[in-house]
Amino acid sequence: MAGLIIGLSGRRGVGKSRVADHLVAHHGFRRIHPFQGGKAACVGYFTHIGATPDEAARMVNGDLKDLPCPLLPESQTPRYFMERLGQFMGVQMGPDWTIGQEIRLALERDPDARVIAESIVYEVDVIRRMGGVIVEITRDGSTLTGLETDKATALIRPDLRFENNGDSLARLGAEVDQLLERVLGHLEPDPEPEPC
Numbered sequence: 001m002a003g004l005i006i007g008l009s010g011r012r013g014v015g016k017s018r019v020a021d022h023l024v025a026h027h028g029f030r031r032i033h034p035f036q037g038g039k040a041a042c043v044g045y046f047t048h049i050g051a052t053p054d055e056a057a058r059m060v061n062g063d064l065k066d067l068p069c070p071l072l073p074e075s076q077t078p079r080y081f082m083e084r085l086g087q088f089m090g091v092q093m094g095p096d097w098t099i100g101q102e103i104r105l106a107l108e109r110d111p112d113a114r115v116i117a118e119s120i121v122y123e124v125d126v127i128r129r130m131g132g133v134i135v136e137i138t139r140d141g142s143t144l145t146g147l148e149t150d151k152a153t154a155l156i157r158p159d160l161r162f163e164n165n166g167d168s169l170a171r172l173g174a175e176v177d178q179l180l181e182r183v184l185g186h187l188e189p190d191p192e193p194e195p196c
Contacts, residue, residue: 003113004029005103005132006183007120009156014139015164015172016118022176029116032102034095034123035086042082046071083149090122099123103130121149124156133183134158140165159186 006023008016023029033039039060046056049071058064059078068075090098099117103126106115120127124134136158162179166172 003107003111003115004183004187005115005127005130006117007099007123007127007132007134008116008118008137009120009124009134009153009158010137010139011150011153014137016137018172019135019137019162019164019176019179020116020118022173023114023116023180026173026177027114027180029114030106030110032099032106032115032117034090034099034102034117034120035082036102038082038085038089038098042078042085045081046078086149087122095123095126100126100130103127103132120156121152128159131187133160133186135160135162135179135183137162137164139163 006029008019010016020029020031024031042060043053043056046059047053051059051071055064059069060082065079065082066077069078072078072081086098099120100123102117103115106113115132117123117127117132120134127134134156136156138161160179160182162175164172164175166175
């Protein structure tokens, strides 16, 4: 496949979204999320069980995601439901159903697209099979929270690592520019040895 695919992994709060924001704003990347189709399904489910469309959107992507919800059994949080649906889709069904579909859609729209997928958990093999690179974002002081996805994230072996310990967006931008050069270098084939 043509295009450039980068998958970002890392613990919560390390700045994956900031790195993706810079690549989108300054390098023409298209952002995709492995669970985008699952999120659309969650909005439909939450609406089905009684949430308004606005509430359902906030349960999936906003301020209601981590709050106990009386519409869910035992007043579980929407994140609890989404974590389990994401694990089902990404593990039991397989990542071809999640990130594979998102990459396919992005490249059908633009075969030369630069694609950035943040929050990679179960999708590493599909991204690599499609010619992509896995970059782990790290930050001093980040910790695991004990969620299933955090445990799975800790097992990922990235192609490249990026330390996000800067204190300014300008510095982050310059460092992400350098990261992109490293990614492009990682993807270049080894030069052919010169004949004797």
